[in-house]
Amino acid sequence: MKINRFYFFIFLLILITFLISLFFYNEMPSSMATHWNEKGDVNGYSSKIFGLFFMPFTLLGLFVLFLLIPKIDPLKKNILEFKKYYDIFILLFIIFMVVIHLQIILWNLGFKLNPNFLIPISIGILFFYTGFILEKTKRNWFIGIRTPWTLSNDIVWNKTHKLGGALFKISGFFAFIGIFFKNLSYLFVIIPVAISSLIVTVYSYFEFRKLNR
Numbered sequence: 001m002k003i004n005r006f007y008f009f010i011f012l013l014i015l016i017t018f019l020i021s022l023f024f025y026n027e028m029p030s031s032m033a034t035h036w037n038e039k040g041d042v043n044g045y046s047s048k049i050f051g052l053f054f055m056p057f058t059l060l061g062l063f064v065l066f067l068l069i070p071k072i073d074p075l076k077k078n079i080l081e082f083k084k085y086y087d088i089f090i091l092l093f094i095i096f097m098v099v100i101h102l103q104i105i106l107w108n109l110g111f112k113l114n115p116n117f118l119i120p121i122s123i124g125i126l127f128f129y130t131g132f133i134l135e136k137t138k139r140n141w142f143i144g145i146r147t148p149w150t151l152s153n154d155i156v157w158n159k160t161h162k163l164g165g166a167l168f169k170i171s172g173f174f175a176f177i178g179i180f181f182k183n184l185s186y187l188f189v190i191i192p193v194a195i196s197s198l199i200v201t202v203y204s205y206f207e208f209r210k211l212n213r
Contacts, residue, residue, distance in 0.1 A: 006087055007067065010094055014059045017101055021052035024105055028052060032108050038186050040116040042107075051108070055101040059094060066090045069142045078138035085133045086143065092129055096122050116185045120178035123189050128172030135165035145200050149208035156211065160204040167196035 025048070032051030035044025046054070070079045070086070079086065099122050103113050137144040139157045144150070145164045150157040171192040178188030 006091075010063060010091055013094060013098065014056065014063060017056040017059060017098055018053075020102070020105065021056055024109065025052060028105075028108055032104070034104055036115045038116075039183050040114045051104060055097060055104075059097055059101075062097075063090070063094065066093075073140050073142050075138075075140040078140050079143065081138050082133065082136040085136045089129060089133050092126055096126050114182065116182040117179050120175045120185045120189060124172045124175035124178075126172070127175055127193065128169050131165045131168030131170075131172060133165075134161045134168060137161055145204065147201055147204045149204040153208060153211060156204055156207045159207050160200050163203055164196065164200040167199060168193070171196050 028048045028051065030048055031045045032048055033042040033044070034046040034051045035042070037043040070076050070083060073079055099118065103115060103118055106113055134144060137157075139151065139154055141151070144157075145160050147160070150160050174192040175189045178185035181188065
């Protein structure tokens with residue numbers, strides 16, 4: 001069986017997170033800081049085992065899920081049309097989660113990297129690429145803006161995803177701006193994407209009604 005080198009690279013990246021967790025196991029406190037509030041102050045702790053290995057096992061599970069989606073979707077032929085962009089999304093998402101994992105480890109080692117600076121940048125990149133891939137998606141059951149109206153009509157799907165792509169890119173831009181408002185950075189992440197999601201949902205409904213008049 002031919003090994004997909006791209007997927008093998010992602011698997012190695014996930015494996016490295018396990019190895020890093022094992023390497024720093026004895027350096028970690030028994031109670032690890034794993035959650036921060038909107039001001040960037042620690043407000044949640046976890047056991048050492050949970051703090052070090054929850055993310056690697058989550059990454060492994062998500063990776064398997066990402067690989068299964070194109071195989072089990074009834075419209076998998078449509079996914080093949082944008083699969084190269086989907087694969088890049090998998091890589092970016094895994095890197096995003098790895099960055100969070102490394103930030104947790106470094107914080108507990110004494111390197112206080114403020115998540116209110118690091119996370120908005122990472123999410124901004126992820127949102128921007130999400131906007132890009134939304135513009136490339138074809139109708140399917142797992143990936144994209146899946147409302148009853150987009151799933152029912154290719155025209156509604158394409159129009160909604162064109163709008164959604166632009167809105168998610170704008171959301172990514174606002175996430176970047178959040179680094180300049182550290183105590184409010186989470187609002188620059190949550191509010192734009194929430195508004196964008198509401199807009200595309202309503203838009204898909206009215207586009208579907210327009211076509212069926």
